[in-house]
Amino acid sequence: MLKQPISGLKPGMRLAKDVFTNDGRILLLKGFVIKPRYIQRLLAYKVDYVYVEEELVPVKKIDEELIYEDVYCNIKSVMESARLDKPLDIKSLREIVYELVRHILNDDTLFMALTGIRDIDNYTFLHSVDVCIYSVITAKALGMPIHEIRELALAAVLHDIGKCRIPPEILNKPGKLTDEEFFIMKHHSVYGMEIAEKTPDLTPSIPRIICQHHERWNGSGYPIGLKNYDIDRMARIISIADVYDALTANRVYRKRYMPHEAAEYIMSQTELYFDPNLLNTFINSIAIYPENIIVMLNTGEIARVLSSRRGLLSMRPVVSVITRKNGPPVLNPYIVDLQKNPTVSIVDIIS
Ligand SMILES: [Fe+2]
Incomplete structure (x- = not known):
């Protein structure tokens, strides 16, 4: 058995002891073979070292994990370009998002188990991929045509791109935002629309969908306060996926909801915040606790x-x-x- 600092931890190493968080909750079990997403999780929980067995186990990454990581890396780099006010090259993002759509249409089970990776430093990028996955699963259940699902997927992965223009001290504030800070934060959907409008190769509906992802069914959302069917259908789908995924994440200002609690919460908000028919499809399409977790x-x-x-x-x-x-x-x-x-x-x- 070896004491292994996380900095040198490699996929394929097998845990020789259970791993706990600093507050005593179990994180990974003895016998688990390390995968890249476990390393992210250990880093997120600031675990310094683990005990591993001396022999490595060969691990082959499955297609779904590779696609997830590829979408994550691409949206991260696109958001970084947007932050530096550089023109966005979305060619490779589009290609990998279309690949993600193709796989989900074929079988979405494995993708559902990949959602929910929580690394606080990379929250926005991981959240963008998860919202994209949930939106595509909903669109699949609705029987939307492939060209619309692709458009929705691209809008979903880009939905928070405007956050790159929000000052980091507001974006990462460890506490409740003041009214003034919230006012600034709410600009991210308009900023997102502006960035998307300047990006060649995006269909004209994508800036509109990004702009509307915080509009609410009863008109209480922002930036305009649109209501019911005045909100683009794709924005109504993304808003459900966005809130569900955000609730299940630990944030600096609140503890995360368990997935069944998040599902119960959004169902309690139907007809207030969400299109009831789309919410119904969303809840009936996702696995709230996916197989094998x-x-x-x-x-x-x-x-x-x-x-x-x-x-x-x-x-x-x-x-x-x-x-x-x-x-x-x-x-x-x-x-x-x-x-x-x-x-x-x-x-x-x-x-
Ligand atoms: Fe947002």
Whole structure:
């Protein structure tokens, strides 16, 4: 067993001990083989070192992980160009976003398990990819034609591009914004529209969709206060994906919601903030707890999500318990259907 600083941690190393956050929550389990997204997670939680076994396990990145990383790197570089007021070259972003669309139309299961990576420093870029994934999954369920899904995907990944013009001290403020700061923050949708308008090769609807992603169904949004069907349908889809994904992230000013809590919250806001029909499609299309993610139960047990349920049923999935409370891994994992066990609930996501 080796003590391995995170700076030298490599994909394929196998954990020899459980890894905990500084406040004592379990982060990764003994036996997990390190993947690139685990390294991001360890860095995000400021873990200094882990214990690994001496032998490396060969890891082959799956297509979906490569595409996710590629979209992430591209949107990061496009936003950096926008921040420096350079002309945007969206050719490679467009190509990889179309590739993402193609894969999701074929099978979206693996992409759902990739959402929710939370690295505070790269929050905006990771959030942009997740919003794109959720928007495409919704569009697929709506039966939208491929050219519209591609347009939606591009608008979704660019929806917060205007944040590059918001001063970092407001964007990253560790606390509630003052009224004046919020006023400045709200400009990001108009800035985004302006940046998109200056970008060749984007269809004219994309700047409009970006501008409208904070408009709300009852007219309480910004920048204009548009209502109901006056808001572009694609902006209505993106606004649902945006709020759901943002709620499930830890922010400096509040603890994250568990995915089932975020789903319950947005459902409680239907007809106020969101188009009820689109919200219905969104909730019924996503897996709130995707297959194969590792969760902690309120019993203290750690379990792997087994079911590939969608919609409301996926709020309470079937799980396979792999570790008892404070105990070693169980030899024969046992199945718990949370639908049939109303007192058992998910309290944390391990990975
Ligand atoms: Fe936004």
